[in-house]
Amino acid sequence: MKKSAFIALMLLLSSATFAQFTVSGELRTRGEYRDGYKTIPTSSTNSLTMVGQRTRLNVFYQKDKLTTYISLQDARIWGEDKWKADNNGLGLFEGWVEYRFNNNVALKAGRQPLIYDDQRLFCSGDWRTFAEAHDVARMLFTTNDKTLHFHLGYAINNDGDIEADAFLSEYSLKAIQYKNMVYGHLNKSWSSGFSASLVGVRDGFQADPSGTSQPDPLEVNYRTTFGSYLEYQTDSWFFSAAGYLQRGTALDNRDIKANFYSARAKYMFTPKNTLMLGYDHYSGTDFSSTDALTESSTFSTLYGPGHKFLGYMDYFGVPENHGAGINDLLLRANIGIGKKGELEATFHQFNLPEEYLSNGTQVDKNLGQEFDLVYSHKLDNAVTIKAGFSTFFYTESMEQLKGRISGQGDSALFGWVMLVVKPTFFSTE
Numbered sequence: 001m002k003k004s005a006f007i008a009l010m011l012l013l014s015s016a017t018f019a020q021f022t023v024s025g026e027l028r029t030r031g032e033y034r035d036g037y038k039t040i041p042t043s044s045t046n047s048l049t050m051v052g053q054r055t056r057l058n059v060f061y062q063k064d065k066l067t068t069y070i071s072l073q074d075a076r077i078w079g080e081d082k083w084k085a086d087n088n089g090l091g092l093f094e095g096w097v098e099y100r101f102n103n104n105v106a107l108k109a110g111r112q113p114l115i116y117d118d119q120r121l122f123c124s125g126d127w128r129t130f131a132e133a134h135d136v137a138r139m140l141f142t143t144n145d146k147t148l149h150f151h152l153g154y155a156i157n158n159d160g161d162i163e164a165d166a167f168l169s170e171y172s173l174k175a176i177q178y179k180n181m182v183y184g185h186l187n188k189s190w191s192s193g194f195s196a197s198l199v200g201v202r203d204g205f206q207a208d209p210s211g212t213s214q215p216d217p218l219e220v221n222y223r224t225t226f227g228s229y230l231e232y233q234t235d236s237w238f239f240s241a242a243g244y245l246q247r248g249t250a251l252d253n254r255d256i257k258a259n260f261y262s263a264r265a266k267y268m269f270t271p272k273n274t275l276m277l278g279y280d281h282y283s284g285t286d287f288s289s290t291d292a293l294t295e296s297s298t299f300s301t302l303y304g305p306g307h308k309f310l311g312y313m314d315y316f317g318v319p320e321n322h323g324a325g326i327n328d329l330l331l332r333a334n335i336g337i338g339k340k341g342e343l344e345a346t347f348h349q350f351n352l353p354e355e356y357l358s359n360g361t362q363v364d365k366n367l368g369q370e371f372d373l374v375y376s377h378k379l380d381n382a383v384t385i386k387a388g389f390s391t392f393f394y395t396e397s398m399e400q401l402k403g404r405i406s407g408q409g410d411s412a413l414f415g416w417v418m419l420v421v422k423p424t425f426f427s428t429e
Contacts (some may be wrong), residue, residue, distance in 0.1 A: 284325020
């Protein structure tokens with residue numbers, strides 16, 4: 001028995017010299033105090049204290065032309081399960097394989113996050129306890145010097161029980177997930193510090209039936225988003241700009257004619273001490289016009305983060321929800337505290353691009369200001385502690401946007417503390 005175990009161990013160690021094999025984990029616990037998170041509190045609402053927990057076990061393997069990655073995840077809110085119940089909450093967050101045909105061409109298929117540029121259109125949604133990943137196949141092309149990359153991706157979604165069916169049927173998640181998607185992303189970088197990306201995304205959603213008609217799985221409304229993202233960096237300065245157009249047909253069959261643009265300028269006194277000025281514009285629909293009945297000018301952020309942009313209180317986490325668009329002028333300072341600490345302070349001024357809400361009410365464009373404060377401290381290579389505090393100084397227009405009665409709102413507060421532990425259990429590196 002001992003001899004067999006020794007031989008198995010020697011074989012494992014021998015194979016490890018030819019392959020990269022890593023087993024790692026993530027244990028993230030975040031406590032939150034919500035009294036004005038996402039919407040305006042009133043005297044009749046009660047503050048919420050909650051704890052979210054995410055646990056992941058990751059296995060990475062790479063040998064020759066083959067790379068695989070599996071990430072098992074359990075995401076939960078403390079108390080959602082009975083103490084004495086054996087509720088299986090384990091799921092697959094990532095599970096993909098990448099095969100490199102040569103130095104320039106690879107195929108990557110499976111469940112995987114899509115992350116590009118500043119994550120405005122695609123992201124992993126890391127703030128959320130459950131995070132976000134797509135079931136997608138991607139062709140990856142790159143040049144020998146790695147300065148030019150082109151990704152072409154395709155995804156198609158169906159219900160899980162369709163495997164037993166012989167023909168196409170209605171997609172039950174049609175209201176929240178695309179039926180199919182194809183995208184292309186081209187990025188070129190130069191030694192001067194400049195890089196440019198071109199992106200095009202075409203996603204289709206199964207249309208809702210009109211009147212008393214039955215759902216038609218072949219009737220799909222398509223939306224196209226295309227544009228560019230630019231970056232330029234020197235030793236002391238960082239600049240970025242993005243612009244996207246959106247065309248197609250919305251879920252409610254209106255024509256889409258929307259746009260987005262943003263700009264950032266950051267000065268770096270030191271790598272950890274910076275000052276940044278930014279502006280984001282998400283177009284909205286003019287609900288005072290009769291064109292709003294047949295045309296939507298509301299820009300959708302597709303599969304971008306609901307937390308990274310537009311303030312950490314997530315009043316506009318999905319900016320297309322209220323239809324009127326949003327403008328965000330922000331000023332951010334990052335300050336290094338010692339060798340392992342960093343403080344981030346951000347001030348936002350929010351305004352509506354259009355002065356009419358979806359219910360036809362005319363309002364002042366000024367929605368208010370938000371202040372976000374985040375402190376991060378790295379205890380060691382595997383353990384980080386973060387804490388944040390946010391408050392929103394809203395106007396009467398914001399109260400109307402959120403469906404509140406003017407003058408009845410209370411102070412909006414949001415605070416959180418998060419422990420992030422990312423251990424490496426085993427690695428051949």
